[in-house]
Amino acid sequence: MIDAHIHADTRPYEDFEKMAVAGIKKAVSCAHDPMKMSTSAVVLDHIHRIMENDTQRAGKNGLKLYAAVGLHPRSISSDYIRVIEKLPELLANKNVVALGEIGLETASEMEIKVFKQQLKIAQDMGIKVVVHTPRTNKKDITNITASIIEDNIETSLILLDHVDNSIIDRVRNFEGVLGITVQPQKMTPEEAVILMDEYGYDRFVLDSDMSSSPSDPLSVPKTVHKLRLAGVNEKDIKRVSYNNASEFFDI
Numbered sequence: 001m002i003d004a005h006i007h008a009d010t011r012p013y014e015d016f017e018k019m020a021v022a023g024i025k026k027a028v029s030c031a032h033d034p035m036k037m038s039t040s041a042v043v044l045d046h047i048h049r050i051m052e053n054d055t056q057r058a059g060k061n062g063l064k065l066y067a068a069v070g071l072h073p074r075s076i077s078s079d080y081i082r083v084i085e086k087l088p089e090l091l092a093n094k095n096v097v098a099l100g101e102i103g104l105e106t107a108s109e110m111e112i113k114v115f116k117q118q119l120k121i122a123q124d125m126g127i128k129v130v131v132h133t134p135r136t137n138k139k140d141i142t143n144i145t146a147s148i149i150e151d152n153i154e155t156s157l158i159l160l161d162h163v164d165n166s167i168i169d170r171v172r173n174f175e176g177v178l179g180i181t182v183q184p185q186k187m188t189p190e191e192a193v194i195l196m197d198e199y200g201y202d203r204f205v206l207d208s209d210m211s212s213s214p215s216d217p218l219s220v221p222k223t224v225h226k227l228r229l230a231g232v233n234e235k236d237i238k239r240v241s242y243n244n245a246s247e248f249f250d251i
């Protein structure tokens with residue numbers, strides 16, 4: 001299995017062993033806002049931690065960790081441009097498989113500007129992008145997010161994440177992949193099974209988005225378990241739990 005979106009920096013060493021024992025082989029750890037990201041130096045230190053320290057912590061437990069780096073909408077400091085300038089170099093690192101997670105939280109003017117700047121870098125480099133959709137005001141903010149994506153980058157480069165029934169119709173024409181985040185307070189494994197039953201198995205990837213919010217490191221294996229109990233065939237289960245993410249991230 002692959003967990004396509006986690007925040008390894010917020011999790012204890014033991015979680016990686018749990019994940020590996022449950023059959024998760026690989027995971028992508030995304031940059032986010034684990035603390036007040038008051039300057040670009042804090043953001044860059046955070047990014048280095050994901051790329052180096054956490055990769056080692058997970059690796060020692062048999063979990064291969066990849067990184068997605070970028071400026072989360074809640075991490076925009078006044079000197080954010082220093083992070084933007086550094087991104088091409090960071091994205092060229094062999095362990096970095098995507099730019100992310102980026103996107104809009106409140107769709108402020110500043111968030112939109114930084115989002116567009118990063119999409120341009122990804123389009124120029126032909127690199128994949130993990131795009132966040134928020135919990136609050138999800139439908140309206142996703143409408144704006146989707147329009148910006150369509151105007152600025154090929155949708156085949158996009159993993160649009162935290163998809164649920166409220167936004168799927170707006171983004172299902174995207175050519176990339178759609179992330180189903182199975183997380184307490186967001187979506188249960190059972191709800192994920194219903195969503196996949198309705199929309200198919202070709203385009204989805206599964207993730208836990210495990211962070212310091214209520215999270216379950218075993219979200220992906222538990223969802224796979226529920227898919228089996230629902231009688232879904234092994235080929236489709238393999239697609240959503242491994243192949244789609246493996247092909248998208250080239251991992």
Ligand SMILES: [Zn+2]
Nearest residue numbers: 030032101209
């Ligand atoms: Zn996240």
